[in-house]
Amino acid sequence: MSEPDLPALTSEQKRWAFGAAGLFLLAVGFLGFSLNTGVMRVFAVGWLVLMIFGYVGAIRVAKGDFAHPLFKSQVMLHVIAVGLLVMVFARAFS
Numbered sequence: 663m664s665e666p667d668l669p670a671l672t673s674e675q676k677r678w679a680f681g682a683a684g685l686f687l688l689a690v691g692f693l694g695f696s697l698n699t700g701v702m703r704v705f706a707v708g709w710l711v712l713m714i715f716g717y718v719g720a721i722r723v724a725k726g727d728f729a730h731p732l733f734k735s736q737v738m739l740h741v742i743a744v745g746l747l748v749m750v751f752a753r754a755f756s
Contacts, residue, residue, distance in 0.1 A: 675728040678737060682717060682728070685740045689713055692747070705747075713740055 671679070689710045696706035716736045724730030 678734060679728040682737050686713060
């Protein structure tokens, strides 16, 4: 049986999906750094878990639309988390 092809993603959907994937990879990288050095382990694990549940829940509610405002707000929430993480490290090294 052949299943019907899925519709192609728009350029806006591709941008938001790429941004979410980039943030996810950043969180996984920070988790590796955290487990290696012992710095902010709870934050690293919690951030990754929050990201997984947030993205999955937003995609379910948005019915697979990466350009849905709920998914966009999840991505922006994690952009803010990256900003806070940068500020913590900047404060620690200054």
